[in-house]
Amino acid sequence: xxxxxxxxxxxxxxxxxxxxxxxxxxxxxxxxxxxxxxxxxxxxxxxxxxxxx
Numbered sequence: 001x002x003x004x005x006x007x008x009x010x011x012x013x014x015x016x017x018x019x020x021x022x023x024x025x026x027x028x029x030x031x032x033x034x035x036x037x038x039x040x041x042x043x044x045x046x047x048x049x050x051x052x053x
Contacts, residue, residue: 001041005049012048014041 002011018024018040025035025043033046 001039001045003042003045003049010045010049012041012045014044016040018043 001014002009004010021040021043024047028043028046028050029035031050033050035042035046
């Protein structure tokens with residue numbers, strides 16, 4: 001899965017389960033992120049984009 005932010009493209013390959021995905025998704029939505037689906041992979045990718053430091 002890939003996502004763009006500004007001039008950067010982020011790519012992730014992930015096979016697992018994120019147990020607090022809903023909470024993280026809700027936090028990211030409050031920051032203005034949108035989601036195409038409901039998979040954990042997209043949540044992890046967008047979380048990295050936001051909190052990568």
